[in-house]
Amino acid sequence: MAVVQEAFEKLRIRLSQPIGAAGYRALLTRALTLSTNNSPWLEAIQIEKDGTLAGFTEAAASQSLSSAIEGSVEIVTHLIELLETFVGRELSLRLLADIWPIPVDEMGTKEDSNG
């Protein structure tokens, strides 16, 4: 699960710069809450003041690998969906460009964007 922790850390560092640690923490808290509907085991996870996930490794260890990955993906999905809800698709992709595997310019964001 180290790779998942690493992904969350990248997201935290990247998004905390423009929207602040408090902003990132607010989004992540909401994403985590939404994710517990399908993956109740995520309730054991806490979010630190700076937006770091606490207790993730321990909680994931009690799950099968597929459940652990599914829960992790769900949090990230909700987090990015929330970001998109608030600032739109194009801006979200630009904010995540540094850590996203596909360059923004190749995503055709202008055509797909909401605004």
Place this chain on the structure above:
Amino acid sequence: MDNGKVQMKTVPTGVPDLDIVLGGGLPEYSFNVIAGAPGSGKTTLVHQIVFENASAERPALYFTVLGEPALKMLRYQQNYSFFDATKIEKDIRFINLSETLLEGDLDAVLERIVSEVEAVNPSIVVVDSFRTVMRKVMNPSNPEAELQAFIQRLALYLTSWQATTFLVGEYMIEEMRDNPVFTVADGLIWLYQTAERNSIVRKLQVMKLRGRASVPGLHTFRITDNGLQVFPRTYGLVHKSGYRISDKRLKTGVAGLDEMLNGGIPAGDSVIVAGPSGTGKSALATQFITEGVRNGEAGVLCIFEERPQEYLDRSEKLGQGLEQELRDEKLKVIYLRPLDLSVDETLREILDTVKSVNAQRVVIDSMNGFEMALAPAFREDFRESMYRMVGALTGIGITIMTTVEVSTSFTEMQFTPHGISFLTDDIIMFRYVEIDSQLRKIITVVKMRGGDHSKDIREYEITNTGLVVGDPLPDYRRLITGTPERNPN
């Protein structure tokens, strides 16, 4: 350097006509404060400046500090047309300083700003809200000295790094005296928002601007989907084109009236047509504008009471259909009645329209409707505003006909209700008279600054083709009272 003096380049604001107020733009590398109450448009203004100037080579750094959460700011600001998402994180970088401020002191804040500035080499730096930064004063015994030292270091550092800086803050005007930020700042733009009765009036003032001759006073601005739009109070009154008034006379389209005016209205005059309701003021205005466009003089109709279609329908009924002239753009109609207009905004609209069709005639129908369309706060300055507006239009050679409804009793006659006859060159007066148990209409030229005119009081009628001025009424005296007497034979 030129003649030993520094060449002061300017930074365009991207806000329409704010650069006029700033005397050409903001000085490059200046340290500026944008102040005002919540909701006055500070963040929108600074966003416009940032989007106008940021580039990949010289980006903008936008530090947010515990004010409006950055997430919400990005959410709302992107609805403005100037917000270009492709610039985000490439040309414009947002950095949240909230944690630095919460966990450290002013030195930590400065250190963080310095480190980011050195990494990015920005042309524009914004701190929003700087007010929050200033609350982080650690030395209770001498807070002012600590603040002043911090601001001076910040200003010196950012200027030496060739950045133009904007500190955005919610300040009250009373704070100006004791706050060191205002002393250190090169530029201070204050935004005001006041509610009067049911309307909101927005104004801005450049209270300080080192190195530029800004236009003093309060300037109206509006916030639309395109961001701020400023309406300088001197718009149209400065940078005149050196127009020379000609001796030309403009026909009114009413033969009898032209005769009374010694050939027509002198070009470049401001004419008031005053009279009670139903006396044909709008009909004369229509004839005046129609006569112009049919003789190759484009016109602008500014309507504040009737709807444009009603106006055009009536023109049609008078045999003066204007549809073709509208299609040919020899005539433009401006219809304004939002009830919160400023005169500067209206003047801007009229001047732009006049320029777009190269108009020579303008009709304002009516002054009463114009006054009603203004926000209450602007009605107080109506006389001054009209003076500026007439000055701006006649200054470029436009002939203006303004209709004014006056309430006349049968025992007194009032030329205008606004006491503004001082700003008109010519006054044409209509009124009702009772003659032989009939309500009839008379016309007289009260004033004509440009020369001699008929002293006659003549009867006129509104026919299917418009006003028809008849003969004087020599058999009657005391006509202007409305209740004339037949002259004894």
